[in-house]
Amino acid sequence: MDVSSLPISPSHRGKLISAGYSSLSSLSSLSPSRLALDLKISENEAVEILKVASGRSGQDKIESGSRAIVNGAQTAWDMLHEEESSKCITTSCSNLDEILGGGIHCKEVTEIGGVPGIGKTQLGIQLAVNVQIPAEYGGLAGKAVYIDTEGSFMVERVLQIAEACAQDMLEYNTLLRRDLVDKQPKSFLDNIFYFRVCTYTEQIAVINYLEKFLSEHKDVGVKVVIVDSITFHFRQDFEDMALRTRLLSGMALKVMKLAKKFNLAVVLLNQVTTKFVEGSFQLTLALGDSWAHATTNRIILYWNGNERRAFIDKSPSLPSASSPYTVTGRGIRNSTSNCKRVKLM
Amino acid sequence: MANKLISEMGLPKSIANVFSARNILTAKDASSLSEFELMELMDVGLEEVMAAVLRISEISCPPYQTALSLLEQRNHNEYLAGHLPTGLIGLDEALCGGIPFGVVTEFVGPSGIGKTRFCLKLALLASLPTSHGGLGGRVIYIDVESKFSSRRHGSTGRILVLQPASLSEFTESLQKLKVSLLQHDVKLLIIDSMTALPSGEYGQGPPKLGWHISFIKSLAECCRIPVVVTNQVRSQVRDEASRYVFQGHVRADTLEDTSKVEYHLVAALGIHWAHAVSIHLVLESRSGKRLIKIAKSSISPSLGFFFRIDASGISFLNNEGEEMTGPEANSIHCQGQSGIINYGHEALQ
Numbered sequence: 001m002d003v004s005s006l007p008i009s010p011s012h013r014g015k016l017i018s019a020g021y022s023s024l025s026s027l028s029s030l031s032p033s034r035l036a037l038d039l040k041i042s043e044n045e046a047v048e049i050l051k052v053a054s055g056r057s058g059q060d061k062i063e064s065g066s067r068a069i070v071n072g073a074q075t076a077w078d079m080l081h082e083e084e085s086s087k088c089i090t091t092s093c094s095n096l097d098e099i100l101g102g103g104i105h106c107k108e109v110t111e112i113g114g115v116p117g118i119g120k121t122q123l124g125i126q127l128a129v130n131v132q133i134p135a136e137y138g139g140l141a142g143k144a145v146y147i148d149t150e151g152s153f154m155v156e157r158v159l160q161i162a163e164a165c166a167q168d169m170l171e172y173n174t175l176l177r178r179d180l181v182d183k184q185p186k187s188f189l190d191n192i193f194y195f196r197v198c199t200y201t202e203q204i205a206v207i208n209y210l211e212k213f214l215s216e217h218k219d220v221g222v223k224v225v226i227v228d229s230i231t232f233h234f235r236q237d238f239e240d241m242a243l244r245t246r247l248l249s250g251m252a253l254k255v256m257k258l259a260k261k262f263n264l265a266v267v268l269l270n271q272v273t274t275k276f277v278e279g280s281f282q283l284t285l286a287l288g289d290s291w292a293h294a295t296t297n298r299i300i301l302y303w304n305g306n307e308r309r310a311f312i313d314k315s316p317s318l319p320s321a322s323s324p325y326t327v328t329g330r331g332i333r334n335s336t337s338n339c340k341r342v343k344l345m
Numbered sequence: 346m347a348n349k350l351i352s353e354m355g356l357p358k359s360i361a362n363v364f365s366a367r368n369i370l371t372a373k374d375a376s377s378l379s380e381f382e383l384m385e386l387m388d389v390g391l392e393e394v395m396a397a398v399l400r401i402s403e404i405s406c407p408p409y410q411t412a413l414s415l416l417e418q419r420n421h422n423e424y425l426a427g428h429l430p431t432g433l434i435g436l437d438e439a440l441c442g443g444i445p446f447g448v449v450t451e452f453v454g455p456s457g458i459g460k461t462r463f464c465l466k467l468a469l470l471a472s473l474p475t476s477h478g479g480l481g482g483r484v485i486y487i488d489v490e491s492k493f494s495s496r497r498h499g500s501t502g503r504i505l506v507l508q509p510a511s512l513s514e515f516t517e518s519l520q521k522l523k524v525s526l527l528q529h530d531v532k533l534l535i536i537d538s539m540t541a542l543p544s545g546e547y548g549q550g551p552p553k554l555g556w557h558i559s560f561i562k563s564l565a566e567c568c569r570i571p572v573v574v575t576n577q578v579r580s581q582v583r584d585e586a587s588r589y590v591f592q593g594h595v596r597a598d599t600l601e602d603t604s605k606v607e608y609h610l611v612a613a614l615g616i617h618w619a620h621a622v623s624i625h626l627v628l629e630s631r632s633g634k635r636l637i638k639i640a641k642s643s644i645s646p647s648l649g650f651f652f653r654i655d656a657s658g659i660s661f662l663n664n665e666g667e668e669m670t671g672p673e674a675n676s677i678h679c680q681g682q683s684g685i686i687n688y689g690h691e692a693l694q
Contacts, residue, residue, distance in 0.1 A: 009388045116619040117641035155416045156441045157644040189413035204376040208402030271620045283589045
């Protein structure tokens, strides 16, 4: 293992090499004061360098077949247990929940895209409300962070959906003849943290800041982060496409990290564009092919004749299927048409 | 926010100096580089870079609020919680009060259908004092097609009309607007129409109005005013670019039989603009009657209202409206349209 691959500043790297430390093994049994003397740097800096080096060489030990436990890994068995017991965020449409394997999963990044007017923002708002459903009703009792880049978050609509959700919960109460928690619609609104982002710089800043925000609000339990939409600021007049790809993949990694670290679901809403494929123009989600790899799950919302349908375009564990849904005054609900069968493709 | 200077962010002196030495002066410059790139560029350790980036992000990040405080703010500060009533009861109910503040509302339809009439109606309404149901402020009317005639449509001193003659003039007027909107207590901005300028000049499909789209949106938002734009239509073959790969291809026979292909008119400026607009009101004529449909709106169901225009103005035939199903709501029918504009598609000839 080479010293030149360590994530340290160039001047430190240069000093290490000129002092003769070209491989990690040469640093393995060195004391910080010795290193500081050799490189003519402060002892603190030496400690930092040695920390980074030992982190790397820890991986080396695994390669050589030693029995050292890898830092931060989980056995697949533990992961299975976790996944089975984790709850999903329902979309309020049972057909949609069915093809999603229960709903939107935590610890995953789900991308939802579609033409304007198909209901992406509606779904986003529905999820922001549904994540707050108390545990007694099978929900996550969490809070939501809604990052709005387009200005499509209409508070009146959130209130409508929250009222419908509260009503549904009351009905559930009477069905089970239990006296459970009675949620006021306005309290739903109080648990949605709203960020309005106007440029791509702010978008990146919010994602960076979210880690701190979530750590500070750890007791509060944010369970879903919705970005509506990730595309908007990256589409217009972005001259440097290479920069765009870099920034987007950086954002994708960061949100994935947030999802895993704080055990929440990340929902990214995307727009559509046309692509010339096999001799004709076809619709496809925006941001290009490299972005398509960045998210865990991909759902495309589309029109099929007169009904709205959702299609699982990409998922590591769910089969490709599509199901109908409608957008009603109360939010996203099951479609009441005759051809309700979930179509496996 | 993006142009906040790093020097003013209160970072530790040493690292702030390095930032400026490397010509990374604003938050935007810093976010355009990944942490590793910054580390290479500035020759500083990773931890320091990450701490600095976090601090910069925290400061350039917009403030957050809960949805509840947003609602209360609107209710408290704004007329009818941020809506301009149109006077057409069915529409006002469907839109939770009227044309909403802070977002772009679009009227789209073929020529002669009544878009300008709607705009004029809204302009007059907004200029009325609040006691009479208006917004009591000035209105800026950007009249691209020179349709505004105060003699015909009535006038008040509060409607300011701009008539830019070219795209560059239009751009200029937009830029100057930002300042005057706040200074002159403007309550409504109308642009009639967005498409007239570009198609006149270039004649080959919609040019990039990307900057204008975001700028108009940002005007609407920061000044919290309603912005109304009108949009023309252009012909498009129905099945072009309306399917995803997984939906399979259009069957060849439907393309060959041209009489069966429906020519649906699609709003000019394309799908990109369609994403930027929040409320889409489509006007069309159907069996001799005029219809206004709510095609895209996050707060209302897809309803359509038949209306008529006469000397006394616009009135709805029926305040209840009819449910518009499916993607029909988004497409525009225009009967009596002779001479189909060839969109350059081989199969149509």
